[in-house]
Structures are given as structure tokens and as C-alpha cells.
Amino acid sequence: MAAPDALPLQSFLHLWESTGARSLPPPYPDRALTPDTAAVREKELEIIDLLTPITIQQEPAEALLPPSIPPSASPPFRYTIEQKQEILDHLIQYTVALRVIRAQAQKEEQEHEQEQEQEQDQVQDDAATPPPRRPTTPNHGDPPAPPTNTPIAYDPRRAPSGTIRGTAVVRPARAAAIAFAKRFSAADDTGILAVFTDGSASPSINADSHDRFCGAAVVYCDGATGEWVERGYAVPPHQGRSSVNAELFATGRGLRDAKAYIIKHREEAMARDGGGGGRNDNTTTTNNSSIMMIHTLYVFSDLQTLLTESVVERIARGAWTKVDYWLLHEFLRLDAELADLGVRVEYHWVPGHAGVEGNERVDRVAAAARPDRMYPDVFVVLPPLPPLSHEEQVRRCELNRERKRKMEEESGELDAEDKGKRARRRRR
Numbered sequence: 001m002a003a004p005d006a007l008p009l010q011s012f013l014h015l016w017e018s019t020g021a022r023s024l025p026p027p028y029p030d031r032a033l034t035p036d037t038a039a040v041r042e043k044e045l046e047i048i049d050l051l052t053p054i055t056i057q058q059e060p061a062e063a064l065l066p067p068s069i070p071p072s073a074s075p076p077f078r079y080t081i082e083q084k085q086e087i088l089d090h091l092i093q094y095t096v097a098l099r100v101i102r103a104q105a106q107k108e109e110q111e112h113e114q115e116q117e118q119e120q121d122q123v124q125d126d127a128a129t130p131p132p133r134r135p136t137t138p139n140h141g142d143p144p145a146p147p148t149n150t151p152i153a154y155d156p157r158r159a160p161s162g163t164i165r166g167t168a169v170v171r172p173a174r175a176a177a178i179a180f181a182k183r184f185s186a187a188d189d190t191g192i193l194a195v196f197t198d199g200s201a202s203p204s205i206n207a208d209s210h211d212r213f214c215g216a217a218v219v220y221c222d223g224a225t226g227e228w229v230e231r232g233y234a235v236p237p238h239q240g241r242s243s244v245n246a247e248l249f250a251t252g253r254g255l256r257d258a259k260a261y262i263i264k265h266r267e268e269a270m271a272r273d274g275g276g277g278g279r280n281d282n283t284t285t286t287n288n289s290s291i292m293m294i295h296t297l298y299v300f301s302d303l304q305t306l307l308t309e310s311v312v313e314r315i316a317r318g319a320w321t322k323v324d325y326w327l328l329h330e331f332l333r334l335d336a337e338l339a340d341l342g343v344r345v346e347y348h349w350v351p352g353h354a355g356v357e358g359n360e361r362v363d364r365v366a367a368a369a370r371p372d373r374m375y376p377d378v379f380v381v382l383p384p385l386p387p388l389s390h391e392e393q394v395r396r397c398e399l400n401r402e403r404k405r406k407m408e409e410e411s412g413e414l415d416a417e418d419k420g421k422r423a424r425r426r427r428r
Helices: 009-018 035-051 081-123 174-183 243-272 311-317 325-340 357-368 390-410 416-427
Strands: 167-169 192-201 214-221 228-234 283-285 290-292 296-301 344-349
Touching: 174 344, 174 357, 192 243, 192 357, 214 243, 214 357, 228 243, 228 357, 243 296, 243 325, 243 357, 325 344
Parallel strands: 167 344, 192 296, 296 344
Antiparallel strands: 192 214, 214 228, 283 290
16 A cells, blocks of 8 residues: 555544544543444554654645545544544554655665765774764664554453442342332333343353353333333343343443433423423423423342442452443443433342333343344354252352452451351351
8 A cells, every 4th residue: 555755644633533532642531432432442542653753744634535435525524433443444554554664764764874884984994083983773674563453451350430320229128129119110200210121141152151142121111101112132242241241231221211211201391391481390281191300210120239239349349350341331421421410310129020010021121132032043052051959059159158258358358357257157
């Protein structure tokens, strides 16, 4: 690929701005990024490394566009995420070729300087004290290879930015949790939206790991129509192949769908009320009823471990090592955005398979959304294993307790009294 002597600065900045980078120097500040945006950011960092030793000049932006992408009429340029990544790939090839040309030019310049120095040394050979020679960069033959693309590595044990602004509620009494979930399983005119989320994982897909095909679902009852809204999602493999990731994926989708529903509900309510001029209350009148603006969101999940302790605290302690980092970012971002809208978010535990209509529906939809259920001939899983004996179940429970105890001791969370109690329990 041919490259000019210098890379156009203005065109590069325009194309880079169109990707959403906003000219932020690396490392980027902690903030929520989608998986699609992460791929674009990696390419941007590579281009920054390639451009470091290069002199840049002005040139029209269309000069750097791939042949398959027509130029936009005027900045700011607007492209799809696929076009943005294609543009960045084109720029990477462009800058790599430019680096090779610059390295070759630098090599020729160094050879020319060495020839001049040799001639000068030969002329001054009879002098008593020859002038000192300038240090030169040794010539190693071939031009240096361009730097390779190094993906951005994020430590899964590092706590994501932000904290949970919602409230987690786990009722110790199973009957009380079921009764509360049944009460809000159907929509009512109380200004509360109840969303049920669930994740589903298939049997193992190979014998060497615990990878699974996962599905997620979001279910809620539309207060305007009284009908159930059911949405199923197949969890992308790159975002985790475990039931915990499926539950976290479902919770994030539940917050996203609830946010869109609340905003739409408010806009429709304001339109029916004629823009809300002169109204100080929080209700709007329709032909059949007085519907209060939604001010509270209840998110019901049957994964109790997701609610009994803060997700951020668990990640900071390293308690969960297989939770997808970007799912946590999306979860915290949507939780904060709902709080900024003035919506109080509460995460409630609901016992599974307890006759709660919303939970039964979301469980069925999540299982149906798994790839192995939709396309069983393509996404093949291992046959189910025989049930474990009682002795094997007891042995695995002991191993899990011992593993958890070692993790807590390493993190320094057990005091002397707790260690003594556990030691006495093991001796029994």
C-alpha cells in the first residue's frame, strides 16, 4: 500500500473524532464502554503508537477513507460502528506503511552521515588530535518492524468505576419475599414498575471447562395495556459463558428496558396532559384512570448471591473472577442514569419456581432464548451427567467451604474469633 511522505493531521483528527474518541489521550478515564466501543478504542491506541515519531500535515479527509466507504458531506462525519472499525483498520495499514517508509529514509540518512564522517576522518588522519566523532546510531540492516497491536487488558479483579446507587433488598422469610413479588407481579397504578430478570445456562459444552450457552430475559407488565412484555436475549459468548454472567446480563437489560419504558411513559403522560403546564402534582389524567408518573423501579431476581452483597465489593475482593467487566460497567452506568432521572431503584430477591407469575414467565423466556434451545443442531451440549451420590455432594460442599475459607484468609477478612470457630468446627 502506497503512503505519502506525511500523514494528514486534519483528516486523521476528523476521522478519529467520528469514532467517538473525543481526542482523549491514553489511558482513558474509567467510564462505561460497550464491547463494540472497546474494539474501536484498541485500534485508536495502536494508531497513537504508530503516529508518535511521524511528522503530520494538512490534507483533505477523503484521502484516508477506504475505497468501500464514501466520504461524508461535511464534518462531523457519521458512520456506523462497522464503518468506523473499517476506517481505523485502513488508517492502521496507512500508518504502518508510512512507518516503514520513514524507517528506510532514516536508514539512508544514517548511511550518508557515516560516509561523510569517514571522508572527514581520512582527511584529518595526520592531525595529532583528530576531532571527536559524533555518536551515530548503529545500522542493523532491515528497518525496524512496526509495533504490534496489544489488546487492552483489564484485570477482572479490579473494581469497576462507580458504586451501586440502588438498594438491594433480601427478605429472610421466604413467604414474605413470595408475597411481595406476587403483589407487584401484575401492573397497578401506583407509580411503581416491577421488572423480572433471569438468566439461564445450558449443560457444559465441553469436558475441559465449565463453558455454557446462556440466555437472558426481561419481563414486565405494561401498565397502559395490562399485557405482559417478554424479551429474550442470547448472551454473546465473549461476555461470559456462566450462569452468573447470564444473570448480570439480564439485570443490565432489565435496567435498560425499564429506563426506556419510564422515559416513554413520562413523555406520553406529559403529551396527554398538554405539556404539564401549571401542574405541580405527579399525576396525569387519562380517559379511564389517573396514572401516577413512575418514580420507583423494582427489579426482581432469583439469584440471591447477586443481592446479598455489593457487586463492587465482591469484585474488589476478588471473590468473583469470571464476571464480565463490561457487564458490570453497563450495570453501574444504567443504575446511575436511573437515579439521575429521579427513579428509586430497588433490587429484590424472589424465590424461584414459587408460583410468582413474573418469575415463572421470565424463567421460561430465558431458557427459550439460549442458543442450544433455538438451534440445537448447531449449538451442541454434552449429555446430562448422572446425579451425584450423597457422599459426593458432601465432599464437594467441604471442598467449596475450604476454598472459600482460604480466600477469606488471604484477603484478611477473618478475625481470630472466626478462625477459632472454624477450626473447632473442622475438628468435629
